[in-house]
Amino acid sequence: GAGVSQSPSNKVTEKGKDVELRCDPISGHTALYWYRQSLGQGLEFLIYFQGNSAPDKSGLPSDRFSAERTGGSVSTLTIQRTQQEDSAVYLCASSLVDNEQFFGPGTRLTVL
Amino acid sequence: AQSVTQLDSQVPVFEEAPVELRCNYSSSVSVYLFWYVQYPNQGLQLLLKYLSGSTLVESINGFEAEFNKSQTSFHLRKPSVHISDTAEYFCAVTRRYGGSQGNLIFGKGTKLSVKP
Numbered sequence: 752g753a754g755v756s757q758s759p760s761n762k763v764t765e766k767g768k769d770v771e772l773r774c775d776p777i778s779g780h781t782a783l784y785w786y787r788q789s790l791g792q793g794l795e796f797l798i799y800f801q802g803n804s805a806p807d808k809s810g811l812p813s814d815r816f817s818a819e820r821t822g823g824s825v826s827t828l829t830i831q832r833t834q835q836e837d838s839a840v841y842l843c844a845s846s847l848v849d850n851e852q853f854f855g856p857g858t859r860l861t862v863l
Numbered sequence: 864a865q866s867v868t869q870l871d872s873q874v875p876v877f878e879e880a881p882v883e884l885r886c887n888y889s890s891s892v893s894v895y896l897f898w899y900v901q902y903p904n905q906g907l908q909l910l911l912k913y914l915s916g917s918t919l920v921e922s923i924n925g926f927e928a929e930f931n932k933s934q935t936s937f938h939l940r941k942p943s944v945h946i947s948d949t950a951e952y953f954c955a956v957t958r959r960y961g962g963s964q965g966n967l968i969f970g971k972g973t974k975l976s977v978k979p
Contacts (some may be wrong), residue, residue, distance in 0.1 A: 782965050784880060794969035801965065810966065842907065851966065854899075854907040 755855035757843050764833055770856045772828045776845030779806045783826050784852060785818060789839035797841075800826065803821065833862045864892040865956050867967030869970035877978050878946055884939040884973045885932075896937040897967065902950045910952070913937065924948075947974055949977045954963040 756775045764770050776783050785797040796810040800820045811817070815833075820826040830837055840859050844852040870885040897914065898910040913923040918930040928939045937954060951974045955967040 784966060786967075793971045794955075794967075796966040796968070799966050807966065844907075846965065851909060851912065852965075853909070856906040 755843055755853055757841075757846050757855040757858050759858060760856065761774050761859045761861075762862065766779075766835060767832055769829065769831045770833055770860065772830075772841050772860070774826045774828070774843030774845075774855060776824065776826070777853055778824075780845035780847050781823070782846045783820055783854075784844045784846075785826070785828050786842040787839045788842055788846065788857070792839075794842075795821075797828070797859070830860075833860075835862050838862045865892075865894060865958065865968045867954050867956055867968055867970035867974050869952075869954055871973050872971065873974045873976065875976045875978060876944055879943045880950075881942050882940065882944050882975065884952050884954075884975065885937065886937045886970060888935050888937065888956050889956070890935075890956060890958070894956040895959055896930060897955040897957075898922075898926070898927075898937070898939050899953045899955060899969075900950050901953065901972075907953070911941075937971060944975070946975045946977050946979060948975060 758773045777862045781802045781811040787795045787797055794812045815831045818828045838861050840857040842857045843855045846852045866889045868887045875881050896913040899907045900910045902908050911920045911928055913930045914919050921927045926941045928937050930937050951972045954970040955973045957967050
């Protein structure tokens with residue numbers, strides 16, 4: 752079946768602009784996660800959605816980052832007023848059983 | 864809080880040699896343990912996991928890892944590597960109970976380079 756998909760695959764933006772990254776989880780998966788992979792910081796957890804519960808935002812690095820999940824399916828990660836340090840690969844994962852996560856291919860964000 | 868330490872950032876080996884990628888974790892609560900693999904220009908894939916039961920877990924492509932609670936380790940091993948095993952390997956943990964039990968805490972990764 753279809754895996755986790757993310758769009759766009761690459762995004763180049765100018766410092767100060769807002770960006771939106773999209774994640775389509777595997778159908779039926781109740782949990783959705785966002786992570787960030789960068790050279791300096793490795794793989795970092797950002798935010799976690801589980802069903803209709805309030806999301807766990809404990810990994811978001813600043814208030815410029817936000818995410819929503821509509822209808823328990825698609826999720827959008829928004830970064831406002833992007834900075835160069837936001838350049839990274841943003842990974843989305845989903846799971847049915849709460850400890851086996853399936854990852855998407857990622858969105859490579861470059862902030863100039 | 865949990866943390867994961869992968870002791871080697873890069874491991875070069877020759878084809879058909881054995882390899883061990885080391886992983887140690889720190890946690891005040893019980894954890895689940897995972898190894899993920901990232902092939903060049905690809906996404907993360909689950910390689911194997913330890914949830915409960917036998918402390919030795921195996922993957923379909925010949926890797927195995929053993930959970931050692933006393934040493935807080937989950938080292939990854941393969942008796943004979945192939946060129947196709949060249950990839951970056953990430954060890955990860957998540958809490959077993961309560962709170963944000965779902966999010967993974969990753970190590971920094973180990974780049975395995977298999978040479979002919």
